[in-house]
Amino acid sequence: MDKGILFSGIGHVGLILWALIGGFFIRHDEAPEIAVTEVSLLSSAEFEAIQAASPTAPAPEAPQTDIATPTPVTPAEETPAPTPQPETPPVVTQPPPPRPEPEPAPEAAPDVVETAPEPVPQAPEDPTPPAPVAVDEPPVLAPTVSSRPRPKPADRVAPQPTEAPAPDAVVAPTPAPAVTPEATPDAVVVEEEKPEAAQQEAGTELATEANKAEPLAPSASSRPKPRPARRAEAAPTDAPATPTTTPDVPRDAIAEAVAAATAGGAATEAPATAPSGPPMTAGEKDALRVAVQACWNVGSLSSEALQVTVTIAVALGQDGKPDIGSITMTEFTGGSEGAARQAFEAGRRAVILCGANGFQLPPDKYDQWRNLELVFNPERMRIK
Amino acid sequence: MTYQRPFGLLLALGLMFGGLVAAPVVAQNGPLRIEIVEGVIEPLPFAVPDFVAENGAAGEYAKNLARVIASDLSGTGLFREIPASAHVGRISSFDAPVAYGDWKAINAQALVTGAVSASGDRIVVKFRLFDIFSGQQMGEGLQFAGTTQSWRRMAHKVADAVYSRITGEGGYFDSRVVFVSETGPKNQRAKRLAVMDYDGANVQYLTDSRSIVLAPRFSPSGDRILYTSYQSGFPKIYLMDVASVQARALGDQPGTMTFAPRFAPDGRTVVFSLEQGGNSDLYTVDTNSGTLSRLTNAPSIETAPDYSPDGSRIVFESDRSGTQQIYVMSAGGGEPQRISNGPGRYSTPVWSPRGDLIAFTKQHQGRFHIGVMRVDGSEERLLTASFLDEGPTWSPNGRVIMFTRETAGAAGQSSLYSVDITGRNLRPVSSDGAASDPSWSPLLP
Numbered sequence: 001m002d003k004g005i006l007f008s009g010i011g012h013v014g015l016i017l018w019a020l021i022g023g024f025f026i027r028h029d030e031a032p033e034i035a036v037t038e039v040s041l042l043s044s045a046e047f048e049a050i051q052a053a054s055p056t057a058p059a060p061e062a063p064q065t066d067i068a069t070p071t072p073v074t075p076a077e078e079t080p081a082p083t084p085q086p087e088t089p090p091v092v093t094q095p096p097p098p099r100p101e102p103e104p105a106p107e108a109a110p111d112v113v114e115t116a117p118e119p120v121p122q123a124p125e126d127p128t129p130p131a132p133v134a135v136d137e138p139p140v141l142a143p144t145v146s147s148r149p150r151p152k153p154a155d156r157v158a159p160q161p162t163e164a165p166a167p168d169a170v171v172a173p174t175p176a177p178a179v180t181p182e183a184t185p186d187a188v189v190v191e192e193e194k195p196e197a198a199q200q201e202a203g204t205e206l207a208t209e210a211n212k213a214e215p216l217a218p219s220a221s222s223r224p225k226p227r228p229a230r231r232a233e234a235a236p237t238d239a240p241a242t243p244t245t246t247p248d249v250p251r252d253a254i255a256e257a258v259a260a261a262t263a264g265g266a267a268t269e270a271p272a273t274a275p276s277g278p279p280m281t282a283g284e285k286d287a288l289r290v291a292v293q294a295c296w297n298v299g300s301l302s303s304e305a306l307q308v309t310v311t312i313a314v315a316l317g318q319d320g321k322p323d324i325g326s327i328t329m330t331e332f333t334g335g336s337e338g339a340a341r342q343a344f345e346a347g348r349r350a351v352i353l354c355g356a357n358g359f360q361l362p363p364d365k366y367d368q369w370r371n372l373e374l375v376f377n378p379e380r381m382r383i384k
Numbered sequence: 385m386t387y388q389r390p391f392g393l394l395l396a397l398g399l400m401f402g403g404l405v406a407a408p409v410v411a412q413n414g415p416l417r418i419e420i421v422e423g424v425i426e427p428l429p430f431a432v433p434d435f436v437a438e439n440g441a442a443g444e445y446a447k448n449l450a451r452v453i454a455s456d457l458s459g460t461g462l463f464r465e466i467p468a469s470a471h472v473g474r475i476s477s478f479d480a481p482v483a484y485g486d487w488k489a490i491n492a493q494a495l496v497t498g499a500v501s502a503s504g505d506r507i508v509v510k511f512r513l514f515d516i517f518s519g520q521q522m523g524e525g526l527q528f529a530g531t532t533q534s535w536r537r538m539a540h541k542v543a544d545a546v547y548s549r550i551t552g553e554g555g556y557f558d559s560r561v562v563f564v565s566e567t568g569p570k571n572q573r574a575k576r577l578a579v580m581d582y583d584g585a586n587v588q589y590l591t592d593s594r595s596i597v598l599a600p601r602f603s604p605s606g607d608r609i610l611y612t613s614y615q616s617g618f619p620k621i622y623l624m625d626v627a628s629v630q631a632r633a634l635g636d637q638p639g640t641m642t643f644a645p646r647f648a649p650d651g652r653t654v655v656f657s658l659e660q661g662g663n664s665d666l667y668t669v670d671t672n673s674g675t676l677s678r679l680t681n682a683p684s685i686e687t688a689p690d691y692s693p694d695g696s697r698i699v700f701e702s703d704r705s706g707t708q709q710i711y712v713m714s715a716g717g718g719e720p721q722r723i724s725n726g727p728g729r730y731s732t733p734v735w736s737p738r739g740d741l742i743a744f745t746k747q748h749q750g751r752f753h754i755g756v757m758r759v760d761g762s763e764e765r766l767l768t769a770s771f772l773d774e775g776p777t778w779s780p781n782g783r784v785i786m787f788t789r790e791t792a793g794a795a796g797q798s799s800l801y802s803v804d805i806t807g808r809n810l811r812p813v814s815s816d817g818a819a820s821d822p823s824w825s826p827l828l829p
Contacts, residue, residue, distance in 0.1 A: 280416060289418050296423035300462040302553035303783075303805075313415060324518060342552030345515075349493060350423075352517040371415035381423050 277367045288359055292374060295354035298346055298381045305342040308335035309377045312347045318366055320358030322351050330373065347376040427464035428550065430457060430494040431487060433475045434468070435509070441502035445532075449500055449509060449539045456543035456557040459583065460784075461809030463550075466492050478510065487516045494522075496546055505531050509538045513546050522549050536585060537828070544827070556779035557582060560825040561786065562600040562609050565589065566798055566818035575820075577611060579626070582779075582824070584814030590629055599775075599821055603647045606825040610634070610645040610654060619643045621656055623671060635669035635676060642667075644687045648715075649695040655679070657687040666700060666717075679717040688732045691715065692759075693739040699723075699759075701731045710744055712759065723761030732775055735759075738782035741805065745774040745787075754787050756805055767807040771796075775820070780827045786813060788820040 315326035332340035432454045437446040457463040473486030478499035498511035510527035528538045544555030565578040574593035600611040609624045621642045624631035645656040658667045666679040680686045684704035708729040711720035724730040728748025746753040752773040757764040772790040790798045798820040800813040
């Protein structure tokens with residue numbers, strides 16, 4: 001088809017459509033709003049009827065040809081003009097009398113007649129509002145476990161799931177038989193004595209907080225304790241002292257690397273009091289540091305207080321807000337107790353002030369930051 | 385078996401890497417520990433609403449007290465007043481609980497509330513200080529009683545208490561300054577002693593302008609003033625009792641000139657310079673017995689002595705090295721040790737009430753500076769720089785230095801300035817005209 005005809009057809013069709021339904025899509029500029037007053041139209045007959053029915057309305061007069069002296073319009077009888085009421089006299093507020101400046105003491109010497117400061121005889125009522133009562137979250141039952149079978153979550157993912165090893169078994173990345181040193185008198189290389197190791201427990205799905213089996217317990221209860229630490233003998237550091245080995249045996253280097261890594265893995269086993277969950281990254285710690293130091297105002301500290309490094313412990317809620325009652329000074333160095341108290345107050349103000357809206361912390365790492373120890377070190381802020 | 389070694393290597397490397405990654409977990413066994421080493425230095429915002437007038441006669445003082453307290457605290461540079469127009473909360477009763485939320489909303493970190501009652505010529509002022517963000521009162525409430533004429537002193541005392549509770553160091557508001565009031569042109573200037581509140585209020589003149597007076601110094605108790613007068617035609621030291629405004633010559637020796645006196649911390653001994661035969665040396669005199677003791681005996685000029693707060697040492701200036709420098713020696717005399725080692729000339733050393741710093745005047749490259757240094761001469765810091773700055777004096781708490789600044793030119797005149805020892809908050813001090821040679825009193829009792 002000729003393109004010209006095609007374009008012409010499309011254009012005509014579009015023009016026709018626009019003419020038909022274009023009004024629906026085109027927004028007409030709204031006229032500026034005009035104040036509208038409702039009126040009713042009356043015919044002359046209706047108007048005359050209304051005039052006739054009105055007892056007080058004067059009869060329409062013919063227009064006067066001469067210009068009469070304008071007379072004051074008398075108000076209708078039933079609507080007497082409101083007599084001007086005398087306005088309420090404004091309250092004449094007397095300006096405050098000029099503050100008498102204390103007369104200077106007649107004698108040149110300052111007249112010191114002030115009494116010594118006295119404590120307030122009556123202790124005022126404590127204006128401190130009562131501390132909010134900590135209310136535990138209502139116990140909420142955990143969702144029931146789905147009947148659908150789920151893959152076994154474990155800390156390790158492997159192609160083939162393995163059963164949990166015996167509680168007292170030594171766990172290693174790969175199963176290995178026990179190796180005992182050979183009692184060959186002329187042997188230069190002595191095998192490191194290692195106990196028999198079982199393979200680590202593994203599942204097909206990585207155990208995360210999301211897929212852990214929910215305990216049937218109130219959510220406000222204490223968190224489940226971490227797994228008990230592995231037996232001490234599992235750590236290769238407890239292995240018997242190995243004789244001197246030649247450095248040119250690659251097998252030993254591998255064994256050492258494995259042993260070191262295994263030791264590290266054993267070390268990552270948190271003690272019973274250690275927080276669980278992923279650790280805070282350096283960036284997250286820096287963000288918290290920056291947030292606190294933005295409110296750490298040492299401008300009003302004495303030079304002695306600027307010598308004191310204080311450590312402040314504070315507990316944070318899950319919203320990142322500090323529990324003001326938990327803010328305590330755990331230690332201080334570099335000054336007197338009085339100076340430390342001032343330094344502590346400055347640190348406490350910083351925590352309260354900048355934590356008023358909650359510190360920006362990763363919620364999934366709450367266990368890591370729920371308890372903070374903030375060390376306020378003013379070394380760089382001292383007067384130089 | 386050939387594949388086992390590479391696999392083992394990879395496994396080992398993987399485990400090593402895993403161990404490194406897991407290392408941070410090992411690091412945190414307790415609370416998350418963060419070290420804060422950077423902070424901010426800003427004035428602390430506070431609010432002082434008008435005090436509550438507990439009776440009609442106290443109404444005139446309720447507002448003035450609050451204004452003086454706010455002025456005292458703001459003048460330190462350490463505090464910033466939130467104006468009353470921004471206040472959300474109102475203090476209608478001294479004993480009413482504080483609505484912390486109202487004050488927190490305007491970011492006030494400290495709140496001073498107070499009340500005043502007046503009866504006859506006596507007033508009673510009481511106050512409380514609140515830490516807004518911790519929602520508690522700081523210290524106990526205090527009250528002061530005095531005459532209506534001393535209402536400013538009571539305001540200063542309240543401000544001192546507030547300052548002390550927040551900063552941890554003593555205040556300096558309830559103190560006075562003695563200085564030389566100057567009038568007239570530069571080449572024919574009349575000078576007389578005057579005393580005023582630290583903030584320039586209540587100026588009172590102690591001498592007339594018939595004779596030139598110099599270098600007034602308060603006694604440690606603030607009840608006496610030493611000064612140098614040319615009343616006899618030559619400079620001589622006089623001791624004035626502040627209450628009676630009566631003065632007497634001190635350490636007067638025929639044929640000598642005495643000047644630059646300072647009290648020892650015991651208030652009995654005065655160290656000064658005595659010029660005889662063109663040579664100036666340091667002497668002490670007992671204010672009661674008039675007994676003189678010579679401390680130095682050198683052909684150079686020794687002057688501007690001042691005691692350390694414990695009275696064990698004396699700092700002074702001497703040109704024994706060829707230029708004016710600062711030396712320290714034992715209060716009983718002995719070999720002095722030079723502590724100023726920078727370029728330029730050093731003079732008018734003054735020991736800090738805390739004992740840790742010495743303030744001085746320095747002239748270098750055509751400019752004058754007020755500076756501080758450690759008592760061993762280390763950590764010298766220059767706080768000011770101008771055409772002519774000289775004569776520092778310490779506030780009672782050792783935080784602020786007041787000094788004389790003179791402008792250049794024939795029409796230039798002297799005025800008093802104060803500066804924080806950090807070098808911040810440099811500001812003029814009102815003194816009812818030209819003024820020089822200030823000396824800060826101790827805190828008044």
